[in-house]
Amino acid sequence: MFDTVRNNSKIMMGLLFLLVIPSFVMFGIEGYSRFTDKAAAVAHVDGQKITQQEWDEAHKREVDRIRAQMPNVDPKLLDSPAAKRATLEQMVNERVLAVAAQKQLLVTSDARLARDLQQNPVIASLRGPDGKLDMERYRQLAASQGLTPEGFEARVRQDLSSRQVLAPLQASALPLAKQTDAALQAYLQRREVQIQKFAAKDFAAKVQVSDVDLESYYKANAERFRSVESADVEYLVLDINSLMASVTLPEQDLKTYYEQNLQRLAGQEQRRASHILVNAAKDAPAAERDKARAKAQELLAQVRKAPKSFADVARKNSAMSRS
Template sequence: MFDFVRQHTKIMMGLLFLLIIPSFVFFGLEGYTRMNEGGHVVARVAGSEIKQIEWDNAHRNEVQRMLAQSPNLDPRLLDSPEAKYATLERLVRDRVLAAAADDAKLVTTDGRLARALQEDPAIASLRKPDGSLDVERYRLLVGAQGMTPEMFEANARRQISTRQVMAGVGESAIGVAAAADATFGAFLQRREVQVAQFAASDFSAGLKPTEAELEAWYKDHVAQFQAPEQAKIEYVVLDLDAVKKNTVVNEDDLKTFYEQNNAQLAGKEERRASHILVNASRNAPAEERAKAKARAEQLLAEVRKNPAGFADVARKNSEDSGSAASGGDLDFMARSAIDKPIADAIFGLSKKGDISDVVESDFGYHVIQLTDIRAPKVPSFAEMRTQLEADLKSQQAQRQFAETAEAFTNTVYEQSDSLKPVADKLKLQIRTATVSPVPPAGATGPLANARLLEAVFSSDATQQKRNTEAVETGTNQLVSARVVEYSPARTQALAEVHEQVKARWTAQRAAELAKQKGEAQLAEWKTQGEKAKLPAAVTIARDDTHQFPAKLIDAALRADPAALPALLGVDLGDQGYAVVRVDKIAPSRPLPAEAAEQVRQQYAQTWGAAETMAYYNLLKERLKVRMDVAAPAGTPAQ
């Protein structure tokens, strides 16, 4: 089928043209639009309908967002019924909160919106040195999310309003200290117990299974010995490093680059200055500020008459306790490290010894003298050549990547029976590996990418041995693979897994013997009552387990306090069996003050979350929310 399409591209395009155009003639563009407007209703909120297409679009956007954040995430996990239903619940929640905000007349003012946007780290990073917003970068930021600035701000305004609906409930919740202490006191309760353990490992040494027993066990557990499908592959990776290796930088371009950037390469100029400060808070009365300014003007006139005596005047009159003792010296500073009004004054002076006019800042009024200039050293071309070449190669590789990526994509498709043509054309290395459809836990890199593995194990790749399409496995990274050898999933023969079968049979049989021994001992001790001799008592708690298994701790702490002392058996699975005598509840250990406060805060947060959910469910009831799609089995109720 794919061969025919490749060999008859023009014929296929013509056929599709003949099929599509008449359909527009007969049904019209509006007919196609109507087909996409509808879909059946999947939920209702306050009489407003949510249709299938809105749900599909919302889930597709959610999947794209999550894959952009985590490229190695398996898309199949996001395509599950549970994941889709979670998207529908979020849609319903947004509608409920929006309707509640409208009913409560919750409006976000322009000032509130501006404060919220200023607090957003992504937007704060777009500030220019003078504090103004870089509008062009702001447009690019919101444009990457498929929105105009107006759409982005309207969405932010809506989110702020809807957050107010729930904030009042969650933030007003009160976690009573006594209730928190009682709740966590029960959770951290201590009990005195006597424990006899029957470890499975104690019963395994003498076990010698026959071949018949192993074969029977293997047949009963054959599902445990499935070998996953595997593929030996060749693959090529196109990334910025690969493009950079093939980039040759012209010597003249390097010299031009150096001349254009030598000012930045030299670093920042630093200046040293001294100042005299007359304190006057920005919020001080106008009369007080005027008086401070007049005092600064007097000091300015004094130092201009005798510039050499600036340090003496500063020591006697400056109200800056940090620099007055040193004659007002501020040491060397870069422009970016100083408040803007003072920086403008210092870097506006032309030569050493110059004195500024009176400068106003948030701290008061300053008289400033420039005392030294430290000009940055410009490194020579020879000193910078290696770094310049690396920087210029990186810039050129960034510009060339899109063009190279197109050549890569086209070549692996058009010459799909081998990766050698694309490797030769773009000077890429052909690598080899053995992969399975699901990467090992913790795997990283392109071969852990779910979309690439899905392409590798497609029928076109495994059966026809064709190159996969070019798959984007990361930022500026494309990969194509070709299956060299394919092994379908199969059941491993007993001979292949004989040692594994023996080990598992032994572990299971040892656990069974440990359980039998433990149950027999439990029955005997129950008949002996208080005369039963168990190991010495210890005190356990959830935060002091004495290294006992979690199942044992849980069983001991769940024993009915009214029925103590109690004797009980605990099946520890592969670890064996335990008999536990729970004697009594031990005195509690008081929590340190800091830990107790953390417990109370956690309790208050949990209580607030519960009240918030209860209020949300009440809103759903008031707004007559109806889900017309059944929740997948196992989905927790909201």
């Protein structure tokens, strides 16, 4: 077989060429196309592009975050075009703030970053009783967001820089001219107010109310005169265990009570006996009496060997049992 291949090497190379080249054309170009699609720009911020791959990865992290907070959310809502567009808009906003912070030279120092991380309640929960940070759990926290600890800290640093861009805008306010005029006029306005008091006692004598009027008003407003039903209950709990715990009986009192009630506490002695009867008449021959005696001795030895079998032995062998 190897001789055939060696003698027809040119033919074999031609066959391999025909098999390999089409496969490369069909699969290699398609893989290259997918790679270029992932690298295609979906948005530009200050000359920097956001690629399709970055968008997909950011949306995946956002979906994982939402599912961790709301496990019962419908997956179709998270995979909708609107949800993906919201992720892209968030990425654009973050890039815009990052560019603004860079142009305004708003840099977050290491001390500011360390202070923010120390005040973060999530990171504070990763500290042990000795106050030291559990680095393994810290790496797991960063990995849950698809980042290394260094990448996580870089993201926090970028967020702090972005806040410096928004802080002056949020703290400032530019009132409109109409708003300023309205506030100024309200401050400069002057008004005259006259007060007239009406005392109830001055009109009480002039009011005449009949029983019919009172009854009609009561029926129309019965709920206003209804008070909440209540009851005062007192009860006494007799707990025998609690009473027993509070009672102490000296030994002398017990002895005295026993001596005074000896007749009532002492019972008559009783005994209960059981036997196995092996019958032999008085006038029976000596051989028959010897036979009965031998049987009785045999049963006695059997019962002594196994006392618990007495009832069963008596039931089977006694001529008459009595207890």
